[in-house]
Amino acid sequence: MSCWDNVMLGISLVGQLSSDKGYVGKMVVGKLSVIGKKREIDWKSTLEFISNRINFTSRQCNIQDTKDRSYRIKNLLKDLPVYETLYKRETNMIKDDKCRRCKKNEIESWEHIWVCEDNEKSLEDIAQETIYIFEETLIKKERKIDVEILKKFNNDFVRIILEPSKVLLGKNRLWEVLRGVYNNNLNDLTRIKEEKSLIKELWNFLYNEFKNRIWFQRCKEIARLEKIDSIDKRDLKRKRQNEESTEEGGYKKDKNTKTNKNIEKIKKIKLKEKINLATRTKLIGAISEGFNIRNNWDTIQIGR
Numbered sequence: 001m002s003c004w005d006n007v008m009l010g011i012s013l014v015g016q017l018s019s020d021k022g023y024v025g026k027m028v029v030g031k032l033s034v035i036g037k038k039r040e041i042d043w044k045s046t047l048e049f050i051s052n053r054i055n056f057t058s059r060q061c062n063i064q065d066t067k068d069r070s071y072r073i074k075n076l077l078k079d080l081p082v083y084e085t086l087y088k089r090e091t092n093m094i095k096d097d098k099c100r101r102c103k104k105n106e107i108e109s110w111e112h113i114w115v116c117e118d119n120e121k122s123l124e125d126i127a128q129e130t131i132y133i134f135e136e137t138l139i140k141k142e143r144k145i146d147v148e149i150l151k152k153f154n155n156d157f158v159r160i161i162l163e164p165s166k167v168l169l170g171k172n173r174l175w176e177v178l179r180g181v182y183n184n185n186l187n188d189l190t191r192i193k194e195e196k197s198l199i200k201e202l203w204n205f206l207y208n209e210f211k212n213r214i215w216f217q218r219c220k221e222i223a224r225l226e227k228i229d230s231i232d233k234r235d236l237k238r239k240r241q242n243e244e245s246t247e248e249g250g251y252k253k254d255k256n257t258k259t260n261k262n263i264e265k266i267k268k269i270k271l272k273e274k275i276n277l278a279t280r281t282k283l284i285g286a287i288s289e290g291f292n293i294r295n296n297w298d299t300i301q302i303g304r
């Protein structure tokens with residue numbers, strides 16, 4: 001079994017068992033001993049982070065913890081509820097998979113979310129700004145020693161994360177941060193435990209900045225746009241109803257024609273449902289066998 005197979009096995013375990021926190025912990029740690037000899041990626045820190053064990057010293061189990069972990073796992077597997085995914089799953093009668101924010105007729109894929117023109121700032125700008133925001137939070141908390149450590153390493157940190165990724169070809173390492181994958185070059189910056197830990201904290205802070213400033217903003221904007229749409233639809237329906245009720249005479253005939261049309265419609269929906277059921281069963285099979293997840297990484301590696 002190759003290093004990547006081990007890694008993907010570890011990650012798919014996180015995904016499959018995410019509903020049971022205790023079990024995830026055990027399985028992940030169990031797999032870590034065999035994961036990756038190649039030191040480009042620190043898979044131990046990555047999986048600890050994904051299973052939410054960096055921020056929590058004691059084993060807490062609250063709603064926020066569960067939400068965070070769910071986001072991290074879905075995000076790592078590029079399985080966030082973007083239009084491309086929802087459209088494929090035929091969720092909520094979504095009409096197409098295009099990005100509704102920039103309206104550039106581009107598919108709203110996981111990748112598109114992070115580079116959409118509607119985003120407030122580019123990934124690089126957010127990364128640069130994050131150093132200053134993080135410094136401010138340290139100053140506020142009077143963590144003077146940590147401020148000094150940050151000053152010592154901030155340039156190297158930015159240099160490393162802006163370098164081309166060796167795992168996600170064609171992208172820089174910011175995309176590793178986006179997915180929650182910890183690059184081992186960050187560990188090589190120092191041997192001092194406190195310094196290592198602060199670099200990790202900065203990395204974690206950046207991960208959250210991306211989530212808060214891009215993903216959360218995207219969700220807010222989509223909710224706003226969808227609300228406008230549903231109001232428009234409701235108004236349209238009301239308008240139609242008003243028009244129909246004012247049409248005297250031919251109204252009954254209309255109703256009959258409509259009933260016939262409805263029967264046809266129901267027949268079509270039922271047939272579609274049967275087809276969907278078959279496709280979905282096939283899809284679920286593929287995912288649980290791990291093929292989809294592995295393909296995902298392979299496609300990235302050849303530089304898509």
Ligand SMILES: [Zn+2]
Binds near residue numbers: 099102104112118
């Ligand atoms: Zn867009």
